[in-house]
Structure formats: structure tokens, C-alpha cells
Amino acid sequence: MSLPIGKLPPGLLAQILARAPAPDPRVLVRAGVGLDCAVVETPGSDTLLVFKSDPITFATDEIGWYLVHVNANDLATTGATPRWLLVTLLLPASGATPDLVEQINAQVWRACEALGIAVIGGHTEVTAGLERPILAGTLIG
Structure with missing residues (x-):
């Protein structure tokens, strides 16, 4: 059975995520269907870090703007302030x-400057098998 283009069916995703290891008790919110962000306690502090990762596969124009804003929007829905971005x-x-x-x-x-986000790392490469650029980001707040 081939999967259709788009997100995985929720049932399949739930089965896969149920087997994901998460032995660290500081992980307060971990991977789950419909959960776009992970929340982790920082050692020796009341500070929580929120992590968000998303690719942009649908856009070619303004792909960079979409990357920052899609990730920042999802992270902000948790109440976190978007701070640091890794870009692939x-x-x-x-x-x-x-x-x-x-x-x-x-x-x-430009999008990061507008939102006060620092780009802290990532990866860039030319690779076979792609029809258009794929941009993925991990945002931390």
C-alpha cells in the first residue's frame, strides 16, 4: 500500500509514535498525534523549553518566510516566545x-529579524531526487 502525498494517516502516526523512546522525565510534552511541539524542563531551573520542527514542501515563492512563520506560529500557540532557529x-x-x-x-x-529570532545553525546541501527546494526548521523558545 502506497501512502498518499501529505501527512500520515493519524492511526498510522499514532502506532509509530507509541514506540518512540522518551526515557527522560524532563520531557513534559512529547511526540503525539496533533501535538506540534515538545516541552522540556531545563535542569535546575523553572524554565521550560519548547521545540518545534516543520518542513516547507508546498511553497517555492517565499519559502523562507513560510518556514519561519509556520514554525513560529505553532510554537507561539503553546505560549512560548520563538527564540532560536536551526535551518536545513x-x-x-x-x-x-x-x-x-x-x-x-x-x-x-528577514522573517527572523521581524520576529526577533536568532538563526543558530543548520545545514545546506544540493541533493539528488528533489524537484524543488525543501526547507526545514527547528525552532526553540
Whole structure:
């Protein structure tokens, strides 16, 4: 059985996530169907960190803006303030140019500056098997 394009069926996702290890008691909210963020206690503090990760696969124009705002919106729904972003940019072997890399990163930088988010790391590569750029981010707040 082939899966359709889009999110996994909730039942299948629930089965998979039920087997995910989470031995750390500081994990207050872990992976689950419909749960977009994880919440973790920080040692020796009352501070909670909220983690959010999402790819942007549907857009080509303004993909960087969407990456920041989709992740920031989901994180903000928990009451957390978006602070730190890790970005992964995968580019198709055909059509990847230095200008495209600059354009996508400029979109990310502008969106982050507008929301007060620091880009703290990530990964960029050109890879086979893609038709268009894929951008993924992990946002922490």
C-alpha cells in the first residue's frame, strides 16, 4: 500500500509514535498525534523549553518566510516566545544556484529579524531526487 502525498494517516502516526523512546522525565510534552511541539524542563531551573520542527514542501515563492512563520506560529500557540532557529535547506541538483541560496536565506533572515529570532545553525546541501527546494526548521523558545 502506497501512502498518499501529505501527512500520515493519524492511526498510522499514532502506532509509530507509541514506540518512540522518551526515557527522560524532563520531557513534559512529547511526540503525539496533533501535538506540534515538545516541552522540556531545563535542569535546575523553572524554565521550560519548547521545540518545534516543520518542513516547507508546498511553497517555492517565499519559502523562507513560510518556514519561519509556520514554525513560529505553532510554537507561539503553546505560549512560548520563538527564540532560536536551526535551518536545513535541501536544493535540487537541477536549478540550484548561488543566487537561489542567497534568495532563500535572505527570506529566512528577514522573517527572523521581524520576529526577533536568532538563526543558530543548520545545514545546506544540493541533493539528488528533489524537484524543488525543501526547507526545514527547528525552532526553540
